[in-house]
Amino acid sequence: MTILVLGGTGKTGRRIADRLSARGLPVRIGSRSASPAFDWQDRSTWRDALDGVTAVYLSYYPDLAFPGAYDDVKAFTELAVSSGARRLVLLSGRGEPEAQASERTVRESGAEWTVLRCSWFMQNFSEDFLLGSVLDGVIALPAADVPEPFVDVEDIVDVAVAAFTEEGHAGKLYELTGPRLLTFADVAAELSRATGRTIVFLRVTPEEYVTSAVEHGVTLDEAHGLTHLFTDILDGRNATVTDGVRQALGRPARDFTDFARASAQVWKPQAR
Numbered sequence: 001m002t003i004l005v006l007g008g009t010g011k012t013g014r015r016i017a018d019r020l021s022a023r024g025l026p027v028r029i030g031s032r033s034a035s036p037a038f039d040w041q042d043r044s045t046w047r048d049a050l051d052g053v054t055a056v057y058l059s060y061y062p063d064l065a066f067p068g069a070y071d072d073v074k075a076f077t078e079l080a081v082s083s084g085a086r087r088l089v090l091l092s093g094r095g096e097p098e099a100q101a102s103e104r105t106v107r108e109s110g111a112e113w114t115v116l117r118c119s120w121f122m123q124n125f126s127e128d129f130l131l132g133s134v135l136d137g138v139i140a141l142p143a144a145d146v147p148e149p150f151v152d153v154e155d156i157v158d159v160a161v162a163a164f165t166e167e168g169h170a171g172k173l174y175e176l177t178g179p180r181l182l183t184f185a186d187v188a189a190e191l192s193r194a195t196g197r198t199i200v201f202l203r204v205t206p207e208e209y210v211t212s213a214v215e216h217g218v219t220l221d222e223a224h225g226l227t228h229l230f231t232d233i234l235d236g237r238n239a240t241v242t243d244g245v246r247q248a249l250g251r252p253a254r255d256f257t258d259f260a261r262a263s264a265q266v267w268k269p270q271a272r
Contacts, residue, residue: 001008001087002052003164004029007037007059012091015157016057020164028053033230040072046079048173049212055087055164056080056104064099065233066094066225073102077109082201087112089163091156094119094175095237101174112170114163116156119177119238123153124189126266132216134267140202142209142227146236147181151245152254159248173243178254181239187256194260195267206231 003020007013008029017027028049030038036048041059050056058077060069077088090106093099094117106113124130125139133139156176163169182190188201204212206227213223245253 001054001164002028002054003057004028004030004038004049004053004085005057007057007061007091008034010059010061011121011127011159012151012156013057013059015153016160019157019161021081023161023165025164026206040076043072043075046076047242050060050080050083050085053080053085055082055089057089057091057160057164059091060102062222062225063096063229064102065096065229066098066143066222070098070101070105074105081109081111085111087114087164089114090116090158091160092117093233094177095233114160114171115173116159116163117173117175117244118156119149120234121153121156122150122178122256126259126263131266133146134191134199135198135269138202139184139199140204140209141184141210142204142206143184143230143232143234144203144236145183146234147183147186147239148234149177149179149181149241150187150255150256151176151178152259155201155245155249155253156193159245162248169248172248174248175242176244176248177238177240177253178241179255180211181241182256190256190260191267194257194264198268205250207234217250 005013005017008017009031020027030049032039037045039045064174088111092103092115103115125134134214184201187200188199192200
């Protein structure tokens, strides 16, 4: 099968593409810089990206909870299946009603499906999103003091690759979390221990966060969307640990301490 990996240059997508390619499977990268290009905001790019594709890793940027995501996912899923895609693996989010609407679209598509309903990524602190904050030593977010079972992207990728290459994952919804709950203050303490630096969490107002995010190059719409995730989704509704990684892979989920130790070099000041 030819597998289209949407978000093929992102945290999960690039890892999935690399591992599938290493297994000798034909992979097509779904991104604006690929050829043919794929852009969620330009539906005219979708058909060429799907040409000859029989399976899709479906990840939506920036998040399934953002306005317009459901309509895009529904239209894309219908086009993908009518174009010959027989297997869909959807990256979804926990506690997001908007994401669950997209899940239903995929489950009712007529294709084989696997849903990966994930908690917040550990790699948000080491790649792109919050890397600059960690390097600055202050993780300033409009998040309450509630715990989250952060999940290692490597676990998500292992499950996704298994869904494409092994039997037994079709029709499964895996809720993927890390093995324990951590607040953002706990995360800051973990990162401090791993790096030998002082890293703190600072709670800010949504308005302060939006202003700061825009100053650092985030679009206004995306800044408001992220604020929604921090203030509404991270409200304690996801403060539970699941065994989805073990269900899918037969092993425990990776712990944040191990992630922090393995990534410590990324957070050295000279890494900028």
